[in-house]
């Protein structure tokens with residue numbers, strides 16, 4: 457796969473799969489526009505790529521703020537003359553980030569769930585809206601949303617995470633595919649099961665008996681973003697080591 461000359465925006469790009477994806481796209485010739493909230497951390501990660509001679513630009517952006525998201529898309533096009541790929545890695549479970557994992561649902565302050573919905577659902581919606589304008593005008597592009605096994609399974613743990621991710625996997629991804637198709641723009645979703653960006657994810661069970669290496673998920677994102685996936689749109693692909701079908705283990709048909 458070559459992404460030579462393509463311009464890709466990656467959100468959540470200063471850590472985990474967002475950084476790995478930025479690095480892989482840059483290695484394969486893309487101009488990468490890396491979005492993250494913490495400017496210092498972002499610059500350090502952008503520096504790692506530019507030091508290797510790759511084309512990388514960092515734009516501090518909070519995906520909860522449409523003005524920032526829209527400005528980032530414009531800056532990407534100003535810098536590299538096109539916007540070909542968007543990958544929405546920014547996200548996370550609000551109850552983990554706010555340290556309310558052991559608090560009952562009804563006692564968790566609504567601001568925690570607001571954060572969860574804003575980052576995981578509205579952030580991806582905002583990116584899709586802002587990017588679609590440029591992609592439609594150029595007649596090509598691909599948007600990769602990031603869901604989660606939790607969006608398919610549901611959870612009593614972080615209800616905002618399950619709600620947001622399931623909205624992204626189904627309504628947002630399919631609707632953006634419908635909006636984009638007349639303009640040659642595809643939209644797909646990648647929904648991981650446990651991924652070892654955090655050691656704790658190793659405890660989450662899968663049919664294959666392990667969590668994913670981050671590269672396994674990024675490889676799927678790269679495939680969907682490439683010309684090799686030119687006939688795939690509106691599709692959510694679970695990459696969960698068979699976790700969703702574990703309960704069927706004893707089924708004989």
Ligand SMILES: NC(=O)c1ccc[n+]([C@@H]2O[C@H](COP(=O)([O-])OP(=O)(O)OC[C@H]3O[C@@H](n4cnc5c(N)ncnc54)[C@H](O)[C@@H]3O)[C@@H](O)[C@H]2O)c1
Nearest residue numbers: 468471472473518519545546547548604648649650651653
């Ligand atoms: N790790 C897993 O097991 C797993 C499983 C399923 C889905 N996912 C999803 O994969 C994505 C990447 O997760 P990861 O495992 O690489 O972890 P990560 O925590 O390294 O990545 C999430 C990134 O999003 C950024 N972010 C948070 N709020 C933001 C905001 N308002 N604006 C911009 N950036 C913001 C964080 O700073 C971080 O860089 C997330 O959407 C996550 O929900 C992860």
